[in-house]
Amino acid sequence: MKIKAIIFDMDGTIIDTTDIWSKATDELIRLQKPDITPELLQAISKDIHGLALKATCNLIKDCLNSTDSVEELVNKKINIVSQLYSKGINFIPGFQEFYNYLKVRKLDTAVATNADAYSLKLAKTMLKLDNFFGNHIYDISYVNNIHKPNPDVYLYALNKINRQSNQCIAIEDSANGIKAAKSAGIFCIGINTSGDLETLSEADYIVDKYQDIDLDEISFKYF
Structure with a gap:
C-alpha cells in the first residue's frame, strides 16, 4: 500500500504556537491561583499539553477548584491567546x-x-x-x-x-x-x-x- x-x-x-498556548495556560493558572508553586504549575501544564481549549479549562477548574465557570475560563484564555497572537x-x-x-x-x-x-x-x-x-x-x-x-x-x-x-x-x-x-x-x-x-x-x-x-x-x- x-x-x-x-x-x-x-x-x-x-x-509555532506551543509557547503561546503554554504561556496562556500559565497566565490563566496564575490568575486563578497567584500563590501556585512552580512544581504544581509545571505538573498541570504538562497534563494540559495537547488538550483542546475547553478540556484544558475543565482541568484547570478541577485542579484549582476555581469559582469561575468553564466558559468564563475559556473566554479568559481566548483573550490571553489573542493578545499573544497579535504579536505574530x-x-x-x-x-x-x-x-x-x-x-x-x-x-x-x-x-x-x-x-x-x-x-x-x-x-x-x-x-x-x-x-x-x-x-x-x-x-x-x-x-x-x-x-x-x-x-x-x-x-x-x-x-x-x-x-x-x-x-x-x-x-x-x-x-x-x-x-x-x-x-x-x-x-x-x-x-x-x-x-x-x-x-x-x-x-x-x-x-x-x-x-x-x-x-x-x-x-x-x-x-
Missing part, C-alpha cells in the same frame, strides 16, 4: 519545504486539529492556511467538539479526503494527538517541536524536525 495522504495537526506541528506567529521551521515536497509527490494533505473555531480562524487569517490546504482544514467543531485523544477529527478528515487510514500518515507533536491518530488506525510521526521526547513515545516514527522525515524509508518499512 502506497502513502496517499498526510494529515497534519496544527498547533506545534504546522504553526510563524510556521514551524521546515514545514513549508516539506509541504512543497508533498505536492511534488502529488500527495493529498489535510489538517485535523484540536483547535476551537476561534483559534483556527486566527491562524488561518494570519498564515493564510487556505492557500496550503484549501477546504481540508478540520477542527473539532466538525465533530461535535469531541477532542483528541478521541479519533473523531481524524476519521472525519479521512472521510473528507476520501482515503483509508492505511493510506495515510499523521504528523503530531502531542501525546493526545498521537493517541487520536493511532486510534483512527493512522501511522503517526511524532515531531519533537516541544523538546519533550517522552510525549512522543507512542508515535510510530519520531523526528526532531521536518528535514528528518524520510517518506521513502517509511513507505518501504511500514507500508
